[in-house]
Amino acid sequence: xxxxxxxxxxxxxxxxxxxxKLRKDRALSLEDAARLxxxxxxxxxxxxxxxxxxxxxxxxxxxxxxxxxxxxLFLHDNRIHISRAxxxxxxxxxxxxxxxxPIFEDSNNATQLYRIYIAANSVYxxxxxxxxxxxxxxxxxxxxxxIVDGQPYLLxxxxxxxxxxxxxxxxxxxxxEVVVLHALIRYGV
Numbered sequence: 395x396x397x398x399x400x401x402x403x404x405x406x407x408x409x410x411x412x413x414x415k416l417r418k419d420r421a422l423s424l425e426d427a428a429r430l431x432x433x434x435x436x437x438x439x440x441x442x443x444x445x446x447x448x449x450x451x452x453x454x455x456x457x458x459x460x461x462x463x464x465x466x467l468f469l470h471d472n473r474i475h476i477s478r479a480x481x482x483x484x485x486x487x488x489x490x491x492x493x494x495x496p497i498f499e500d501s502n503n504a505t506q507l508y509r510i511y512i513a514a515n516s517v518y519x520x521x522x523x524x525x526x527x528x529x530x531x532x533x534x535x536x537x538x539x540x541i542v543d544g545q546p547y548l549l550x551x552x553x554x555x556x557x558x559x560x561x562x563x564x565x566x567x568x569x570x571e572v573v574v575l576h577a578l579i580r581y582g583v
Contacts, residue, residue: 407444431459491516529559536573
């Protein structure tokens with residue numbers, strides 16, 4: 395497991411505790427949950443124990459399997475927070491083409507904000523979100539090609555884009571620089 399600081403380690407442990415609670419609340423064994431989410435039993439067990447920092451893809455499968463927003467898997471509290479780039483939990487995909495930093499969420503978990511980094515010359519094929527989910531992205535640095543339901547859209551610094559994310563979509567960075575964006579996800583809109 396690669397966790398860079400105590401704050402991140404606490405989040406990883408929290409994800410494990412939330413996963414275990416969601417699984418137990420639904421009376422699922424690790425094997426049943428693994429089958430439901432298409433994630434190995436070993437991986438789920440490691441996440442529950444806080445022994446691994448799961449990838450975005452694994453977290454997305456878990457959230458989809460439990461039919462909850464992704465941020466449900468993270469610890470919650472009502473204190474004031476400042477999110478500083480690079481100083482919070484960073485979750486990577488397996489190819490290292492994409493990483494996210496959870497920034498904020500609202501109290502009912504219907505709206506979530508992420509800082510996203512897309513590696514140079516890479517594509518991230520996102521899983522479809524739950525039905526009636528809207529995603530709003532703003533490119534903070536770089537040039538991004540969004541592809542939604544097969545249709546490409548070119549976005550540059552500070553351009554914003556809104557779409558229904560319960561359809562096939564991907565993020566493409568054709569440049570030699572990392573693209574940084576903010577993504578606001580609203581569930582049930």
